[in-house]
Amino acid sequence: MTTALAPREELICTSVEWACRAPSLHNSQPWRFVYDSAGLHLYVDERRLLDTTDPTGRQAIISCGAALHHLRIALPHFGLAPTVRRFPDPADPSLLADITFDRVEDLDPRDAALFLAIEHRRTDRRPFRRPSEVALHDLDRAARRHGATMTLLGPEARDELARASRTSAALHRYDPAYRAELLWWSGHSRDDGIPRNLLPAAVDGPPAVEIARTFPAGTLEADGDEDQAALGVLSTCTDTSRDWLHVGEALSSVLLEATALHLATCPLTHVTEVPASREIVRATTAVAGSPCRYPQVAIRFGGPRHPPLVGQTARRSVEDVYRVR
Structure with a gap:
């Protein structure tokens, strides 16, 4: 069951921080988020494309999709149930998704387990x-x-x-x-x-x-x-x-x-x-x-086969990837 909610901006900002723990090509983090009265908007950050490795931008959009799923897992943890519209504006292909919110009453146990996994996931290049x-x-x-x-x-x-x-x-x-x-x-x-x-x-x-x-x-x-x-x-x-x-x-x-x-x-x-x-x-x-x-x-x-990787891969500050307009 959900009820309508005007979400608090700090909950959105915190959820975006968790979304940014998503993996991306060479940890390039090619996403940006904009929050306004219509909701949260996910864009591919075209300034962070790897032109030689990823000339079509395919892997950048895959990376943004991973961030979108991380966001969808994080939001319910902070009491917000997301509704996602993908590619809502045909005139702006850099706009990948619009996200609006309801209040979540019951947290799905599987989503709760996946939220905990965000903190522990690592890309491990060892055998x-x-x-x-x-x-x-x-x-x-x-x-x-x-x-x-x-x-x-x-x-x-x-x-x-x-x-x-x-x-x-x-x-x-x-x-x-x-x-x-x-x-x-x-x-x-x-x-x-x-x-x-x-x-x-x-x-x-x-x-x-x-x-x-x-x-x-x-x-x-x-x-x-x-x-x-x-x-x-x-x-x-x-x-x-x-x-x-x-x-x-x-x-x-x-x-x-x-x-x-x-x-x-x-x-x-x-x-x-x-x-x-x-x-x-x-x-x-x-x-x-x-x-x-x-x-x-x-x-x-x-x-x-080996001890867990120490620490987390660095991430850009939330001020670099998120703004309110």
């Missing part, structure tokens, strides 16, 4: 143990609730995703703009990007996680363990901006559900960044039974 099949089934259902499908890949598909990863790396290897962009967003101590303590340390021989993006060397030690992570791919049957937003919401849902199940997670976006590697992923998911031909994001899931 994982194999998760249980029961947990993976729950994650598949979480994706479908948001208009995406998640194809779970068997161990035999790992070589194909590793080939997609190598293909993407080879096409980027001699691209100075890509290398400069990757360096800009990696290894810095600031309010965005990926800090060195979350990037794998340099190793002799092949990397511990063979399907991972190759970042500049960091300080995160992995002890040489074999990666036994399960692999899933979020896909859509069309490839529009609306699909990308829904995929972001599905990604957030899956990652938070996995965190609530005490699983470690790591999204893999590089395997769908270039057409050649994306086609390898598409063919692999088709063999595994996916009904959709547009792979958007791959994800590693598993039991953690």
